[in-house]
Amino acid sequence: MQTTTATLAVPMRDFLPGLKARAAELDYPVTPTARGMSVAMYYGTLEVFEVDRVTTVQITSKDSVELLHLRDTLDWHLDQAGLKHCITWARMRAGPNPANLAIGRVERVMQISPSFTRVRLGGDYTRFLDGGLHFRLLLGPAGTGWPTTDDTGGTVWPGGVEAWHRPAYTVRKVCPEGSWMEFDIFRHAGGTVNDWADGLRPGDEVALTGPGGTGLTEAPWIGLIGDETALPVIIRMIEGAPAGTQGVATILVPSRADVQTVRTPEGIVLRWAFRDEGATLIEAFRATEVPAGPRYVFFAGEKGEAALAREHGVALGLKRGEIHALAYWTAH
Structure with missing residues (x-):
């Protein structure tokens, strides 16, 4: 395991509410510890506590690559909150190039x-x-x-x-x-x-x-809907799905000439949709039959369509963790 720490020039009582809110948005479990609060993130654990009234952050990951990824993630969120200048990382032994x-x-x-x-x-x-x-x-x-x-x-x-x-x-x-x-x-x-x-x-x-980013999903049923920008990740998710996975995937591309050969496991149906024939991504999602029970929907495309996809997910009764609707680009 790899660990590093940082101090924050912000009282812990002022820092924790924003951290909890962001963790809730990302479905990261938050638990109390003997000295503060811990957030279980995809690439490791972040713990916040006080030492001599100084807010301290400790991050732990399985290796130096994931540790740096976790650190960069925290720096990014602090920057978005206008707090990037408040963090000071502890010195540590490092190589000449970033671990990642x-x-x-x-x-x-x-x-x-x-x-x-x-x-x-x-x-x-x-x-x-x-x-x-x-x-x-x-x-x-x-x-x-x-x-x-x-x-x-x-x-x-x-x-x-x-x-x-x-x-x-x-x-x-x-x-x-x-x-x-x-x-x-x-x-x-x-x-x-x-x-x-x-x-x-x-x-x-x-x-x-x-x-x-995250790895492959292991839900019993998956619904994958994405446009040209999401084509590579959807194909990776299809080809890497565990044996027995059921589901349907729709990929929107400019024309039929952009269809790729995909090794599709038994149980997953892949459909192609084409912009030059009038297809849209949100229509593809609305036409997808999403079953009850354990399921996972991944939607990725333009920002406006991603917002519509979240609304449609609510209408379908999809709960937090059952759908990720991501904006991969923004129309001008």
Whole structure:
């Protein structure tokens, strides 16, 4: 296990209400401890307590990669709450690069359909064989090196973190030995990653951080509804579903030419919907028959449709933890 601590320049009584509210939104269990309060998160445990009237946060994860992910998650939430400046992390021994950084080289770039490009990277991706399904691609300022670490184990971004474009992607496939991984890029007008991908050549160095996000679901019945941006994660969830899983999945893509071959387990039905034929994601969800009993619905697409999906989930009687409706992009 890996552990680190930080102090907060905020009284614990003022910090706890916001933390409890955020934990409730994310379905993270909150329990009292002998010295404070503990939150069980996906990548470890966060405990808040007071030492000599100083608010102290301790985070614990199974390894250094997940510890850094948990720390970054806490930093992000504090930043959203306007409290990022209030936290001071303890010093700790750390390597020259962030624990969640993976550097590889381009092996090939393939245009697999009119709207999707697949990139294969060679390197050490063994930690991507299990755990979270996602990662962040690192596109930094020209002429700078890759991120390093400071004496607290935190990430140092050359040029400042604001200068980096860090889009989230899904690991499409990892070879059994972890020596290469693939991810798919949805090609769309104005995409920063599109221009980056067009310039890739075999041997180019590419850095990313991860894995992150949640892993595969194990619900007896699953309903998966997503558009082009969610195609990779839905296919991963289909192909990685435990034996005996029942369910239905709908993927919305620009046209029939973007349909991919998917290894669909017995019990899961995969349907394709097409934008150029007038289909919409929320209509696909409304047409999905969701059974009673243990079930899980995953919906991912445009922000407005995700909001409608949450409303439809309430109408279906889906409880907290039975549905995740995520906004992967926002229409302008």
